[in-house]
Amino acid sequence: MRKKITAILAAILVTGLLAGCSGKNADPIASSASSEAPKNVTITALFMKQAGYSEDAIKEATDAFIKENPNIKVETTFVPYEVLEQKTLVANGGYDVILVDAPWTAKYVKANLIKEVTDKVSTADRDDIFAGAISAMQYEDKLYGMPWLNDVKYLFYNKEMLKQAGINAPPKTWDELIADCKILKEKKIVDFPIVWSWKQAEALAVDYALIAGSFGGKFVEDGKPVVNDPSNIEALKFMQQSLTDGLSNPGSPEYLEEDVRGVFSSGKAAFALNWTYMFGMANDPKESKIVGNVGIAQVPGTAKAASATINGGMGLSIAQSSKNPDEAWKYIQYLSAKDFQKKHAKDALPIWKSLFADADVIATNPELVNLSKTQYEYLINRPQVPWYGELSKQMQVAVQVALLGRSSPEDALNKLQTKALDMSK
Amino acid sequence: MQSGLRHRWFILFSIIPALLFVFGIVLYPLVQTFIYSLKNMDLLSDHQGQFVGLNNYTHALMDSDVWSSIGRTFYFSGVSITLEMILGLLIALLLNEKLRGIAFLRSIIILPWAVPTIVNAAMWKWIYHPEYGALNGLLMQLHLISEYRPWLSSPWLAMNMVIVADVWKMTPFVAVFLLAALQMNNKSIYEAASIDGASIIRRFFTLTLPFLKPTILVLIVMRTMEAFKVFDLIYALTQGGPSNGTMVIIYKAFIETFSNLQYSNGATLSYLIAIIIGILTIVYVKVLKLEEGA
Numbered sequence: 001m002r003k004k005i006t007a008i009l010a011a012i013l014v015t016g017l018l019a020g021c022s023g024k025n026a027d028p029i030a031s032s033a034s035s036e037a038p039k040n041v042t043i044t045a046l047f048m049k050q051a052g053y054s055e056d057a058i059k060e061a062t063d064a065f066i067k068e069n070p071n072i073k074v075e076t077t078f079v080p081y082e083v084l085e086q087k088t089l090v091a092n093g094g095y096d097v098i099l100v101d102a103p104w105t106a107k108y109v110k111a112n113l114i115k116e117v118t119d120k121v122s123t124a125d126r127d128d129i130f131a132g133a134i135s136a137m138q139y140e141d142k143l144y145g146m147p148w149l150n151d152v153k154y155l156f157y158n159k160e161m162l163k164q165a166g167i168n169a170p171p172k173t174w175d176e177l178i179a180d181c182k183i184l185k186e187k188k189i190v191d192f193p194i195v196w197s198w199k200q201a202e203a204l205a206v207d208y209a210l211i212a213g214s215f216g217g218k219f220v221e222d223g224k225p226v227v228n229d230p231s232n233i234e235a236l237k238f239m240q241q242s243l244t245d246g247l248s249n250p251g252s253p254e255y256l257e258e259d260v261r262g263v264f265s266s267g268k269a270a271f272a273l274n275w276t277y278m279f280g281m282a283n284d285p286k287e288s289k290i291v292g293n294v295g296i297a298q299v300p301g302t303a304k305a306a307s308a309t310i311n312g313g314m315g316l317s318i319a320q321s322s323k324n325p326d327e328a329w330k331y332i333q334y335l336s337a338k339d340f341q342k343k344h345a346k347d348a349l350p351i352w353k354s355l356f357a358d359a360d361v362i363a364t365n366p367e368l369v370n371l372s373k374t375q376y377e378y379l380i381n382r383p384q385v386p387w388y389g390e391l392s393k394q395m396q397v398a399v400q401v402a403l404l405g406r407s408s409p410e411d412a413l414n415k416l417q418t419k420a421l422d423m424s425k
Numbered sequence: 426m427q428s429g430l431r432h433r434w435f436i437l438f439s440i441i442p443a444l445l446f447v448f449g450i451v452l453y454p455l456v457q458t459f460i461y462s463l464k465n466m467d468l469l470s471d472h473q474g475q476f477v478g479l480n481n482y483t484h485a486l487m488d489s490d491v492w493s494s495i496g497r498t499f500y501f502s503g504v505s506i507t508l509e510m511i512l513g514l515l516i517a518l519l520l521n522e523k524l525r526g527i528a529f530l531r532s533i534i535i536l537p538w539a540v541p542t543i544v545n546a547a548m549w550k551w552i553y554h555p556e557y558g559a560l561n562g563l564l565m566q567l568h569l570i571s572e573y574r575p576w577l578s579s580p581w582l583a584m585n586m587v588i589v590a591d592v593w594k595m596t597p598f599v600a601v602f603l604l605a606a607l608q609m610n611n612k613s614i615y616e617a618a619s620i621d622g623a624s625i626i627r628r629f630f631t632l633t634l635p636f637l638k639p640t641i642l643v644l645i646v647m648r649t650m651e652a653f654k655v656f657d658l659i660y661a662l663t664q665g666g667p668s669n670g671t672m673v674i675i676y677k678a679f680i681e682t683f684s685n686l687q688y689s690n691g692a693t694l695s696y697l698i699a700i701i702i703g704i705l706t707i708v709y710v711k712v713l714k715l716e717e718g719a
Contacts, residue, residue, distance in 0.1 A: 082664075086683045111468040111686055191572075200666020251555030251575035253667045254583075263556055386469045390685045400668035404579060 041324045042073040043331060045097035045316075046088060048081045052149045052277065052314070052348045058335070065334045072327045082201070082256075088113065096322040097332060100145050101314050102136035103202070103382045103392065109139045110386040114317035118143040120329060132379040133351040136313035139384065145317030146336045150351045152309040152375055153210060153273050156282065157295040161189050161270040170297035174214070174238060177271065177300050181247040184270050192249040194242065195269040197257045200400055205382065205392040206310050207273060208399050211235045213380040216304035220383035225391070225420035228413040231304070236402050236409035243403055253400060265290060273299065275312055276348060279368060296368060298375050307378040313351075387423040394419050461692035468686035481693040490669075491677070491694065495701070498673045501588060502652035506645060508592045513599025513644075514637070518629075520600065521607045531604070538597040546661030549590040553577055553662075580670020583663050587671055590658055595651075599644055606640040607633070639713065646709045650702050674698055 047058055055078050062074050077095070079087050088098050088108075100108060108114045121143060126134060133147035155177075157170050165184050171177040181193035197203035209219065215238070217231030242248040249269060251259070257274055261281060264272040265288035272278070281287045282294045301307040316332040318325045334340065341350035346364040349372055355361050362369050382388060398416040402409045465477050485491050520531050537545070552559045555575035564570045577583040610633070618628050656675050659665060665672040665680065675698060682691025 089683055089686070107469060107686065199664070200668065201664055249555075251578055253579075254555070254575055254577040254663070259554075259556075266556065268556060390687075393680060393684060396666070397669045400666060404668055406580075406668065 040071050040073075041327050042075060043096040043322070043324050043328050044075045044077065044094065045099075045328075045331065046084070046091075046095045047076060047078050047099050048084050049078045052151060053344050054347055057344045057347060061335060061340050062331075065331060068334075069327075069330065072331070074331055095319055096324055096328040098317050098319055099148075099314055100137070100317045102311050103384075103388050105137055105144055105315075106139045106384050106386045107389055108317070109144055113320055114144050115320055115322070115325060116142050116144055117146065117318065117329070121146065128353050129351050130313075130353060130376065132311045132376065132381070133313040133315075135381060135384075136311055137315040137317070145315035146332045147313060147315045147351045148332075148336045149312075149314040150349050151275050151277075151312035151314070152372070152379060153206070153275055153299060153312065154279070154309070154371070154375065155297045155299050156264060156272045156274055156278060157297060158190075158264070158267065158270045158290055158293050159295045160290070160293040162295070164189050165270075170295060171300050172298075172306075173302060174211075174300045175302075178242065178245075178247065181242075181271070182245075185247060190268065190270050193247055193269065194271040195249040195255065195260050195263045196239075196252040196273065197255050197260045198239075198252040198400070198403065199254050199256050199259075200396045201256060202392060202396075203256050204396045204399060206312070208235070208239070208395065209380065209382050210273070210299065210308055210310045211239060213308035213310075214299065214301045214305050214378075216302070219391070219395075219420075220385055220424075223385060223424065225417060225424055227391075227395070227420050228410070228417040233409050233413055236399060236413065239399075240403055240405070240409060244405065253403060276368065279365070280346060296371060298371065299378070301378075305378065307375065308380050309375055309378055311379050311381045385424070390423050391420055394423075458692045458695055461688050462696050464689055466688035466692070468688060477689075481689050482697070485690065485693050485697060490672075491674070491697075493669075494672050494674045494677045495697075497584065497671070498653055498655075498675070501584065501591075501655060501673055502649055504585075505588045505591045505595070505652055506648045508588070509596050509599045509648065510641065510644070512592065512596045514603055514641075516596065516600040517603035517607055518633075520604050534597050534600060536597070537594050538601075540594065542594065542657040543661055545590065545594045546658045549586075549593075549658075550662055553586055577663055578667055580668050583667060583670050587655075587658055587662055590662065591652070591655065595648065599648070602640060602644055603637060606637055610636055642709060642713045646706055649705055649709075653698060653702055 045062075047055075049055060058076060058078075062076055066072065066074060077087075081101075084099060084101070085104060088095070088100075088104075089111075098114065100114065105114075129147055130150060132152075133150050134143070137143055137145040137147055155170060161184060162168075162170070162180070165180070165187055167180050167183065171180050177194070184190055184193040196207055198207060212219070212232045212235040215231045215235040217229050217235055219225065219227050219232070239248075243250070243252065249255075249263060251263075255263070257278075260269075260272050260274055261278050263269050264274070264278070265282045267290050279294060279296050283291050285291050288294075298307045299309045316335065318328045318332070322328050336351065338350070338352055338355060341352060342355055342358060342361055345355070345361045349369065350356070350361065356369060356373065383391065385391075394416055398412040401407045402412040407415075462481055463476055463478060465473055465475055465481075467473050516534060520527065520534065524530070540548075551557075553576040555561065555573060555578070558573075558576070560576065561570070561573040565573070576586050614632060615628060618632060623631070654675050655673055656679065659671050659673055659676045660679075663671040665676050674694060678691045678694035678698070681687045681694060
């Protein structure tokens with residue numbers, strides 16, 4: 001009896017074991033690589049969910065691409081921006097095409113995650129792409145991806161509120177902005193006139209880099225950190241002051257861009273800095289209470305710099321581990337082609353300079369296209385060094401320490417400089 | 426004799442799948458992580474992969490940021506476990522009574538624990554939202570605050586709000602464990618005690634609490650291990666902010682590894698966490714044994 005039971009158990013275990021093995025063979029990546037049929041391949045691509053081109057637009061274009069190239073199957077994955085970087089690092093080898101944000105390029109190159117594509121983009125094409133978009137994908141003068149998403153931050157304002165306050169034009173400098181905010185607050189038009197995305201996250205590093213830039217500051221010079229530069233300190237003081245004066249929304253230290261959009265679109269702020277996508281969404285009746293009152297303007301500046309905006313450009317890169325780099329590149333080319341970029345110009349402005357003269361592109365949003373031409377002249381990059389990720393993390397903490405008044409801006413940045421020197425070694 | 430040998434082979438054969446699992450997903454990562462913690466696995470550096478001995482550990486132990494995140498982890502664990510134990514005990518005592526609808530109460534009390542942590546965190550994120558959060562709405566209606574305020578914008582407050590979210594989720598777990606223990610309690614002792622004139626409070630402290638002690642200790646050990654590894658809540662609610670106010674040690678290890686690509690630092694921190702939990706567990710077990718001996 002006992003033997004019978006053990007025999008049955010053994011049989012179950014063995015089948016279980018075999019099933020386990022066959023399960024492994026069914027692995028999609030393994031099967032696509034082993035199939036010998038003439039170039040029948042599956043490539044996988046990683047995108048983000050918010051901002052820039054919509055999920056629908058990408059899926060539609062992907063379907064069209066598959067139709068044109070029946071031998072290539074493309075599987076797309078969409079994740080929130082906040083996990084895009086981790087997903088890329090953890091799933092090392094899991095994707096063929098990766099969406100890369102400007103500040104990650106140097107790090108990915110150092111960690112050998114993406115392929116160099118310098119020779120794949122012709123000089124003619126390169127001349128037609130905005131310099132900022134190209135530089136986002138460059139490290140040490142080599143190109144590591146196709147620029148794809150062209151994005152910068154703008155100043156958004158609520159036209160109705162400004163009119164009520166008797167303000168005729170959006171502010172050109174931060175001083176003007178503060179003066180306007182004071183009027184808005186005194187007249188009780190809005191409790192907290194301006195809202196920021198200052199959560200301990202990359203969003204804060206973006207805003208600080210931008211504001212510091214408009215004060216004439218820089219974080220890294222010739223590969224060495226200069227974080228405690230007087231201009232940077234001045235910029236941080238400005239940020240801190242706006243919070244202590246009650247002009248900035250006190251929730252700012254816990255907001256990301258999407259929260260900023262929520263606050264601005266529900267009519268609880270007169271000013272906000274955000275990426276291009278907010279313009280469309282704040283004018284969408286389903287998403288917003290302030291449709292028709294959304295103004296967009298150049299980011300304010302100082303006497304030292306008329307304006308400054310951050311390069312939020314992103315590009316598509318081929319993963320170093322990709323088994324089908326040629327097909328992956330073909331797909332990348334399809335998505336960054338003028339056709340696609342023109343068709344979806346209302347989601348994000350094209351990377352191609354020539355498209356800015358195209359009547360259809362201008363027609364999607366004349367105000368934005370015109371503004372973008374001047375705003376692009378004040379483009380700054382976050383430091384393009386491999387240790388930027390670490391610097392950004394520490395900078396977020398240092399800036400918040402000062403914003404919350406737990407340390408003076410000078411002390412916070414001096415301490416950060418010491419740490420940054422250690423990182424850059 | 427021969428059948429005994431065959432029997433032994435069979436045993437070996439049967440445990441192979443389990444062995445594979447244990448080696449593959451427990452031992453291998455454990456050993457690999459330990460090796461990483463002894464090397465300089467800095468993915469951004471040109472020289473990586475050499476053994477550096479205990480350098481990573483001394484470096485981590487001299488870093489004041491590491492100590493403050495360990496401190497924060499202790500604060501989080503201490504406060505949340507204390508609150509969970511007190512609330513859990515009170516709820517368990519209530520659920521142990523013969524009331525109408527007690528079965529219904531017992532089943533709904535489990536709900537918070539049944540919710541996945543990340544869902545729980547997402548829910549609290551909305552509750553705490555400064556502009557349209559339910560907490561602000563509730564406190565306004567009760568006239569406890571005069572205007573909406575942010576809850577996660579200052580370091581200390583943010584930490585305590587994260588603790589509230591954790592307590593809400595884990596109290597039911599404690600309550601159910603204690604309730605199970607209470608159900609096994611001998612009712613006649615209580616009857617005897619009340620006939621002897623012991624008050625309800627006296628009965629609680631001389632009968633119920635000593636009886637529950639082993640369960641409470643086991644719960645504390647389990648909860649300490651989990652609380653030390655709190656991650657999902659921080660990830661979804663604050664991401665370590667503001668100004669590192671909720672940067673617990675495990676989140677720091679995560680950032681070091683997957684954001685800064687300093688695999689060695691991450692591995693070292695993970696092992697430090699394991700060591701701390703190990704020490705705490707040994708202490709708990711000693712205490713437990715002492716209690717049993719006494």
